[in-house]
Amino acid sequence: MTRRERQALIDKGELLPLMEAFYTIQGEGYHKGTAAYFVRIGGCDVGCHWCDVKESWLPELHPPTKVDKISNDAAQYSDTIVVTGGEPLMWNMKPLTDLLKEKGLKTHIETSGAYNLSGEWDWFCLSPKKNKLPTNEAFKAAHELKCIVYNNDDFKFAEEQAAKVNEDCILYLQPEWSKRDKMMPKIVDYVMANPKWKVSLQTHKYLNIP
Numbered sequence: 001m002t003r004r005e006r007q008a009l010i011d012k013g014e015l016l017p018l019m020e021a022f023y024t025i026q027g028e029g030y031h032k033g034t035a036a037y038f039v040r041i042g043g044c045d046v047g048c049h050w051c052d053v054k055e056s057w058l059p060e061l062h063p064p065t066k067v068d069k070i071s072n073d074a075a076q077y078s079d080t081i082v083v084t085g086g087e088p089l090m091w092n093m094k095p096l097t098d099l100l101k102e103k104g105l106k107t108h109i110e111t112s113g114a115y116n117l118s119g120e121w122d123w124f125c126l127s128p129k130k131n132k133l134p135t136n137e138a139f140k141a142a143h144e145l146k147c148i149v150y151n152n153d154d155f156k157f158a159e160e161q162a163a164k165v166n167e168d169c170i171l172y173l174q175p176e177w178s179k180r181d182k183m184m185p186k187i188v189d190y191v192m193a194n195p196k197w198k199v200s201l202q203t204h205k206y207l208n209i210p
């Protein structure tokens with residue numbers, strides 16, 4: 001395949017830069033505790049300084065992989081597939097989600113929502129970032145809003161984001177991992193005072209699973 005041919009397939013979403021795929025338990029948010037197959041797509045330029053997968057950022061480090069292979073592998077493991085990254089919406093997600101749905105699998109996404117929406121999602125987890133705000137489309141699509149709390153300013157940011165999602169969107173505050181001891185007591189107080197919010201923890205890190 002020439003470079004140009006490969007780029008055309010990437011543009012169409014037939015090839016995606018796959019960093020890793022693994023079967024585990026969804027650790028975060030509404031579906032925490034549910035067995036799921038994770039597909040981690042490389043590439044992200046949002047630049048969160050506390051990102052826990054910085055190795056995902058450069059797309060050229062991750063091999064362009066056929067979505068047929070990704071979906072066939074996924075079907076061997078689980079009926080719930082979580083597509084994450086990196087930032088999956090930097091790529092065209094339609095071919096991948098079409099294949100997953102043809103197989104009767106549930107498609108979940110973890111996204112910052114900073115890029116155009118593509119793909120068909122049964123569950124849309126939006127985690128807004130100050131550096132690159134979500135699109136209006138992403139706010140409308142969100143089933144859960146998961147705001148990361150690194151410092152006190154993040155409570156205000158979280159409220160601003162919550163004002164933009166649908167009324168039935170489930171609202172979560174999740175401590176940034178390195179600040180969890182400092183921020184968790186503040187999150188607890190905040191949620192008790194503002195019970196429209198729920199706490200989300202990265203439970204997979206406590207369980208020592210991927």
Ligand SMILES: C[S@@+](CC[C@H](N)C(=O)[O-])C[C@H]1O[C@@H](n2cnc3c(N)ncnc32)[C@H](O)[C@@H]1O
Nearest residue numbers: 050051052085086087110111112127175176177
């Ligand atoms: C690694 S990101 C990939 C998907 C997408 N780029 C996003 O940010 O939503 C997956 C989830 O992990 C969260 N996350 C990343 N680093 C974290 C950290 N250090 N502590 C807590 N949550 C973190 C993100 O906010 C997001 O909800």
Ligand SMILES: Nc1nc2[nH]cc(C(=O)O)c2c(=O)[nH]1
Nearest residue numbers: 025026027028084110204210
């Ligand atoms: N177990 C587990 N649950 C997760 N929920 C969201 C994750 C992500 O990195 O997107 C993640 C992850 O990396 N592992």
Ligand code: SF4
Nearest residue numbers: 044046047048051086
């Ligand atoms: S948007 Fe997601 S993958 Fe990108 S830097 Fe932020 S947390 Fe990491």
Ligand SMILES: [Mg+2]
Nearest residue numbers: 052053084210
């Ligand atoms: Mg993670």
